[in-house]
Amino acid sequence: MRPLKSPGRPVYCFDVYIEVAMKRRIFKPEHEIFRKSFRGYLKDKIILQYDEWEKAGITPRQVWLEAGENGWLCPTAEKRFGGPEGDFLYSLIITEEIYYHALNGLFWWVHSDIFLPYIEKYADERLKQKWIPRCISGESILALAMTEPEVGSDIARLTTSARREGDHYVVNGSKTFISNGQLADVCIVAVRTAETDRAHDGISLLLVETDRKGFHKGANLKKIGLHAQDTSELFFNDCRVPIENLLGVEGCGFKYQMENLQQERLLLAI
Numbered sequence: 001m002r003p004l005k006s007p008g009r010p011v012y013c014f015d016v017y018i019e020v021a022m023k024r025r026i027f028k029p030e031h032e033i034f035r036k037s038f039r040g041y042l043k044d045k046i047i048l049q050y051d052e053w054e055k056a057g058i059t060p061r062q063v064w065l066e067a068g069e070n071g072w073l074c075p076t077a078e079k080r081f082g083g084p085e086g087d088f089l090y091s092l093i094i095t096e097e098i099y100y101h102a103l104n105g106l107f108w109w110v111h112s113d114i115f116l117p118y119i120e121k122y123a124d125e126r127l128k129q130k131w132i133p134r135c136i137s138g139e140s141i142l143a144l145a146m147t148e149p150e151v152g153s154d155i156a157r158l159t160t161s162a163r164r165e166g167d168h169y170v171v172n173g174s175k176t177f178i179s180n181g182q183l184a185d186v187c188i189v190a191v192r193t194a195e196t197d198r199a200h201d202g203i204s205l206l207l208v209e210t211d212r213k214g215f216h217k218g219a220n221l222k223k224i225g226l227h228a229q230d231t232s233e234l235f236f237n238d239c240r241v242p243i244e245n246l247l248g249v250e251g252c253g254f255k256y257q258m259e260n261l262q263q264e265r266l267l268l269a270i
Contacts, residue, residue, distance in 0.1 A: 027089060035093045041070060042101050050103055053228035057220050058182060059106060061141075067108055068138025074112045077120070081132040095270050105228030110179055111135065114264045115142035118188045118205065122248035122256055127207060131186060143184035145175040145208075145234050146257070155190060155254055156200050160236060162191035167243055169193070169206060171214070171236040181232020182220050184210055189236075190257065193250050203253040207245040214239030 027035075045066070053059045067073050075090035077083025084090070095109045116135055119128060119142075134140035151157040160173025171191055178187070187208050194202035208215060218233025248256055 027093075031089050031093060034090060035097065038072060038094060039097050039101075041072070042097060042103065046103060046106065047101060050106075050228065054105065055227070057222070057227055058230040059228050061183060064108075064138040064141055064183070066138070068136060073108055073138055074116055074132075074136045076113070077116065077132060077136050081128065081136060083132070083136050091267070092270060095267055099270075103228075105226045107179055107229045109267060111142050113267055114260070115144050115180075115188060117260055117263065118144070118247060118256065119207070121260075122205065123207065124244070126244065127247075131207070134185075140185040141180050141183045143178050143180040143187045143232075143234075145178050145181075145187045145189040147175060147177045149174060149176045155203060155257060158190055158192060158203065160189070160191050162193050162204065162206060162241070164193070164243070165240075168240045169243060169246075171206065171208065171239040171241055173236050175234040176218075177221065178232050178234055180230060181234055182217060182230035184232075186210060187234065188247065190253055196251075200254040201251050204250045205247040205253040205256060206241050207247060208236075208239065208241050212239050212241065 046063075049063075053063075064073070071084055072094060074083050075086045075094065076088060077085065079085045091109065091113045095113075098104075098106050098109060112135075116132070119131055119135075123131070131140060135142060146155060146158070147153045148158050148160060150159065158173075160171065160175065162169040162171045164170075169191070171189065173191070175189070178184075187210060189206045189208045191204055191206055192202050193204040196202045210217065214237045216235040216237065218235060221231045221233065223231060247253075
């Protein structure tokens with residue numbers, strides 16, 4: 001660990017955090033072994049290729065599969081699904097190292113620690129068994145489709161609708177600025193399932209596979225940063241989704257998002 005106050009070098013929040021963490025023994029020896037291994041992987045396998053991905057505007061799918069093989073995805077996932085069931089410090093280490101090495105567009109941590117918890121907490125057992133092992137292995141990549149062209153991330157005003165029709169929801173609308181939007185195999189989509197006096201009450205979350213009829217991926221958006229991270233428009237045109245793909249209880253989607261935003265804010269702060 002570098003000294004906190006080295007001559008001729010500014011003090012960064014990262015340095016302060018690491019020094020305090022080590023003094024308080026937050027990180028155990030196994031965490032530091034994990035950090036050393038992950039840091040070595042980034043230096044040996046990722047950094048040398050990263051500029052190519054920045055130019056291409058996307059991180060290759062094969063890299064996600066390699067991350068899964070090495071145990072870099074979903075570090076807190078339960079063992080019964082094939083995960084390592086580590087504590088949150090492993091997620092913290094992955095996030096720190098990615099940004100410490102300026103690999104800003106490598107969004108493994110978003111997939112693992114922001115998107116996956118929606119399935120872990122609210123999906124039924126069938127959906128968990130189907131998707132969590134694939135997310136751990138990198139075979140399936142997750143996206144969270146919330147932001148819309150006209151209302152941004154103001155969830156209470158979203159207009160993408162899901163009309164109940166027999167054993168399916170029929171989804172219509174569009175999303176934008178969706179992280180992992182091009183690579184995603186399944187999206188957690190915020191939809192309006194009811195018009196109520198309280199706008200927050202009519203929102204639900206659906207798990208929508210991206211190969212469903214009526215689901216279309218738009219352009220990979222050009223951005224001023226995070227170029228290696230695919231950010232996409234998504235369109236739904238009478239996309240039929242089984243009612244079994246509802247996460248949790250209908251109408252509770254706003255509550256679920258508010259609950260999960262706490263961990264998201266923590267990771268963004270890191």
